[in-house]
Amino acid sequence: MQIIANYEELRQDLLSNDRRFSCVNEHLAFFGVDLVELSNKYPSPAYVYSKEEISNNINEIKQAFKEHKTRIFYASKACSVMGILKCIKDNSIDIEANSIYEVKKALKIGFKPEQIIFNGVVKSKEELEFAIENDLFLINVDSEYELDLIEQISTKLKKVANLALRIEPSVKAKGTHEQLDTSFHAKAGVDKEQALALCKRMLNIPYVKLKGLHMHVGDQLPIVEPFANAAKVLVDECIKIQNALNIKFELINVGGGISTAYKYEKDNIKTKQENMKIHFNANDYAKAIINEVKRLGDITICIEPGRKIVSSAGILLSKIAAYKQKTLHPLTKDDKAIQIEWKFLNAGYSILSDSQHFDWFYYVYNASKITKKHDTSFRLAGPLCDGGDWFKIGTNSNKEFLLPKDSNIDDLIVFLDAGAYTIESQTTYNNRPRSAVILIDENKNDFLIRREDSFDDILSCDIY
Ligand SMILES: Cc1ncc(COP(=O)(O)O)c(C=O)c1O
Numbered sequence: 001m002q003i004i005a006n007y008e009e010l011r012q013d014l015l016s017n018d019r020r021f022s023c024v025n026e027h028l029a030f031f032g033v034d035l036v037e038l039s040n041k042y043p044s045p046a047y048v049y050s051k052e053e054i055s056n057n058i059n060e061i062k063q064a065f066k067e068h069k070t071r072i073f074y075a076s077k078a079c080s081v082m083g084i085l086k087c088i089k090d091n092s093i094d095i096e097a098n099s100i101y102e103v104k105k106a107l108k109i110g111f112k113p114e115q116i117i118f119n120g121v122v123k124s125k126e127e128l129e130f131a132i133e134n135d136l137f138l139i140n141v142d143s144e145y146e147l148d149l150i151e152q153i154s155t156k157l158k159k160v161a162n163l164a165l166r167i168e169p170s171v172k173a174k175g176t177h178e179q180l181d182t183s184f185h186a187k188a189g190v191d192k193e194q195a196l197a198l199c200k201r202m203l204n205i206p207y208v209k210l211k212g213l214h215m216h217v218g219d220q221l222p223i224v225e226p227f228a229n230a231a232k233v234l235v236d237e238c239i240k241i242q243n244a245l246n247i248k249f250e251l252i253n254v255g256g257g258i259s260t261a262y263k264y265e266k267d268n269i270k271t272k273q274e275n276m277k278i279h280f281n282a283n284d285y286a287k288a289i290i291n292e293v294k295r296l297g298d299i300t301i302c303i304e305p306g307r308k309i310v311s312s313a314g315i316l317l318s319k320i321a322a323y324k325q326k327t328l329h330p331l332t333k334d335d336k337a338i339q340i341e342w343k344f345l346n347a348g349y350s351i352l353s354d355s356q357h358f359d360w361f362y363y364v365y366n367a368s369k370i371t372k373k374h375d376t377s378f379r380l381a382g383p384l385c386d387g388g389d390w391f392k393i394g395t396n397s398n399k400e401f402l403l404p405k406d407s408n409i410d411d412l413i414v415f416l417d418a419g420a421y422t423i424e425s426q427t428t429y430n431n432r433p434r435s436a437v438i439l440i441d442e443n444k445n446d447f448l449i450r451r452e453d454s455f456d457d458i459l460s461c462d463i464y
Helices: 007-016 035-041 051-064 082-090 100-109 125-133 144-157 192-203 225-245 282-296 455-459
Strands: 021-024 027-030 046-050 070-075 094-097 116-118 138-141 161-168 208-214 251-253 300-303 314-328 338-345 364-366 376-381 401-403 412-415 436-440 446-450
Touching: 007 021, 027 035, 027 412, 035 046, 035 314, 035 412, 046 051, 046 082, 051 070, 051 082, 051 282, 051 436, 082 094, 082 100, 082 436, 082 446, 094 100, 100 116, 100 125, 125 138, 125 144, 125 161, 138 144, 138 251, 144 161, 144 192, 144 208, 161 192, 192 208, 192 225, 208 225, 225 251, 225 282, 282 300, 364 401
Parallel strands: 046 436, 070 094, 070 300, 094 116, 116 138, 138 161, 161 208, 208 251, 251 300, 338 376
Antiparallel strands: 021 027, 046 314, 314 338, 314 412, 364 412, 376 401, 436 446
């Protein structure tokens, strides 16, 4: 059985060495705000974001790329709550969208069309028409079929479509969850062997402007090497196409993928998902990309980071809502019965789905009792009907979590680094509401930026 022997050290680090957290009134505080006090003002469960941490993360990326002309397009799929998009906009970066509703949200919050990249393996005629009509900065073309549609639509509208061609670099996104690998045997993009012919075709379409090539390697890789290898493939391809067609690309779009630590350096146990601990930062990522791209001379790098910008800026607050002790009966006569202490939270995988689908790891702390030793094992489960609705990768034995011995009903339980791809994948399964979202601004003021679903919301699409 593996135990985080240094969990106490990690808790101390959280309170004294982590820029986000501290202790206020014996409670865990996030950017100076007492989370227990905050939770008394809002519904539970709820996500809490820090505007300051979003800026910290964006500045880290800006700094990393400062030696080459680079545009940062926030991948809004990571969190597209309007109040968060506003924070992104306030940091003067651009935005990436993966559906027309993401494009429309970006426009509604005030991004200009020339700040928007439109991605996706399926873009309908209507979506493409909207994108071309609105002069978006870039549409990343995913297939020849899509190019056929763009040709028809741009010719009909007599409007120029700004395009990049997404290619699959065919470099394995080593070390990440297989569902997060998008650059090897992937559904996205075209074979690089097709790229030259497609670019040539684009040059001959009257209302099309070919701006460059695009790729996306994958999400939450633990190492930087695949990005360096894929960037080499993409740059080689750019050079080949530029030479063959006698053109100069305006941009090279390397996608997203700057990972973020879910397990911190000092942690001593392994989880099933070793991409929870990462071995590179934004600087290493930038170096790997710029090192290859500089072979293209004066070209703009476009990047599409999502997770890195919002993950550490968001936490999930839930409460202990029930508890019980149960026996794990032995399977064979040689085994012993084991007593399990269950604590049930009011948030399950309809609120935090990564835990279920991607074997995700989150540090979990009792914010109400943060000064107490977290040294007792509990199994944490959600409220849903499914037997599988419990948090399987914990801080102890890969199954249990370490919390104070006297953790009890209504204690506030916090999941760290929960800001990316979480709210976006919430469901109303079991007709439980999707959660509220709160924002803490630079002055420690808190705002509700999304309310939880009401009963009327849950009924609102049904026709009866
Ligand atoms: C095309 C594209 N760009 C950007 C991203 C954002 O990736 P990340 O959140 O890892 O930065 C994704 C994620 O799936 C993607 O598919």
